[in-house]
Amino acid sequence: MTIKTSIQNLRQWLDSQIVGQPHLIDRLLIALIADGHLLVEGAPGLAKTKAIKTLADGIEGDFHRVQFTPDLLPSDVTGTDIYRPESGTFEFQSGPIFHNLVLADEINRAPAKVQSALLEAMAERQISVGRSTYKLPELFLVMATQNPIEQEGTYPLPEAQLDRFLMHVKVDFPNAEAEREILRLSRAESRHTEVAKLEHRVLQSELFSARAEALDIHMADAVEEYIVQLTQATRQPEVYSADLRRWLEFGVSPRATISLDRCSRAHAWMKGNDYVSPDDVRAVVHDVFRHRLILTFEAEAQGQTADKIIDEILNCVPIA
């Protein structure tokens, strides 16, 4: 079985377990292949936890959930040195972040110092305690969740930290047909019957080969230029349209450009193509830019959203 087939099988299986949320599943797989982290926003009960848990069942790797609360400490996430009286020495006790898949639930419920401990670890892929540094596993994906309906008693993530997420994904309610299917599935699960099994757990070595293949996919100069121009349009909106100039306060960072390249490649790879097309770029740009744009006061007052602004950018920026 090729790597592509085994990842396609994984996707099919995930689609059968998490009904009517193909976008979330697609983005989880892109994050795995593009080697980045996801921020997921959605109301309670939309299978966010189930999605990453099921993914952990489908690949070779372990899973851990951290509930973010106001009293959480940075060391509760990263780990800390513990004194061992037997030997009279300190020993590092690794925290819950030392897992392959980490669910950081309700990340905006913990204060800034805890958020920044997590986000720094996500970017650096290591933890420093005292004079030692500890490497996080090579397969390391954080899915952080945010609840859009409750704002009270929360600590919104600063823009600079949001930049560390490869993508910001929004999860919506399933439609009526999916809702019926969810009921059927949930009953079957409670009865422990007819739940589909995955034949082959995807190995870490397969994921790493997939990453290498995606990095090697051909990208024409015109597509690369398109990615650069999309970024430029967020920084020099006046060149493109008067509306954009009024709506955009700040554009996206080079990290966004790199993320757009990585995600477009992963998207093309999963389609089975050996080249990246402008359609791959357009398919991922909303999730890559959404959390990185800073809107003007005027845009907020007019009810403009980052998504509408990205639509406008796509309208304005031509493909060479």
Ligand SMILES: Nc1ncnc2c1ncn2[C@@H]1O[C@H](COP(=O)(O)OP(=O)(O)OP(=O)(O)O)[C@@H](O)[C@H]1O
């Ligand atoms: N699309 C779906 N497919 C299958 N099961 C679903 C789906 N949506 C919800 N469920 C079921 O609904 C329940 C809630 O899911 P889950 O705990 O993953 O939600 P959540 O998004 O993590 O919620 P919270 O924000 O409260 O943590 C689970 O029992 C799950 O099986």
Ligand SMILES: [Mg+2]
């Ligand atoms: Mg949950």
